[in-house]
Amino acid sequence: MTHFRTLPVSVKVNGEIVGPTDVPAGLMMIDFLHEYLHLTGSRLGCGQGICHACVVIVDKPDGTSEEVRTCITGANFFHGKTIRTIEGHAKRNEAGEVVELSPVQQKFLEHFSFQCGYCTPGFVNAATVLIERLKRQPVARGEVEHTITEALNDHICRCTGYVRYYEAVKDVVMTTPGLVKDAPKEVLQGSAA
Structure with a gap:
């Protein structure tokens, strides 16, 4: 009889602590989530x-966050970490019904951003990480487009x-x-001269 090695996973997902749960060593996080x-x-x-x-958001103790790919990262990597999945963005009532979308989700709807929607969770997470970063470190107006491109560049949309x-x-x-921060007034005045 073959015995598979298991390791415990305890993770905070969308505000709720899950586990510890014994999972097979090497189980990918996407499979743990699903x-x-x-x-x-x-x-x-x-x-x-x-x-x-497949990305989820990992919230770090210092208040920053990052995207982590779950199809190539084992569930055990997430042990003791705090993560957010796409299910954790919208505000829900006690019955679990969505009562308010996040600002990113709302703008994606307003702009008809997705077609098949398969890549949308990854884009929502990437945009959310970007918005949170900009709240801590605003970007110059002239750098907005470059900053967005950099934040979304790794995400693939097959529907283009x-x-x-x-x-x-x-x-x-x-x-x-x-x-967004505007350029200092002296820079603006200097460029007008």
Whole structure:
């Protein structure tokens, strides 16, 4: 009889502590989310860490966050960490019904950003990480487009919906107070001379 090695995983997902749960060593996080937690919003796209449809947000103790690909990262890597999946963005009532979308989700709807929607969870997570970073470190107005491109560049959309994703994220960035800083007045006056 073959015995598979298991390791415990305890993780805070969308504000709730899950586990510890013994899972097979080497189980990918995407499988843990889907099979153990029934959170199927993160998508298994390429299975090789290239398309970024599967990313979740890892919240670090210092208040920063980053995207982590779940199709190539084992569930055990997440032990003791705090993560957010696509299911954790919208505000829900006690019955679990969505009562308010996040600003990123709302702008994606307003801009008709997605077609098939398969890559959308990854784009929502990437845009959310960007918005949170800009709240801590605003970007100069002239750097907005480059900053958005850099943040979304690794995400692949097979329907080629990139323009609408970028437009929606730019809309969030430009309409959320405090994310964009204007050039100092002396720089503006110097360029007018």
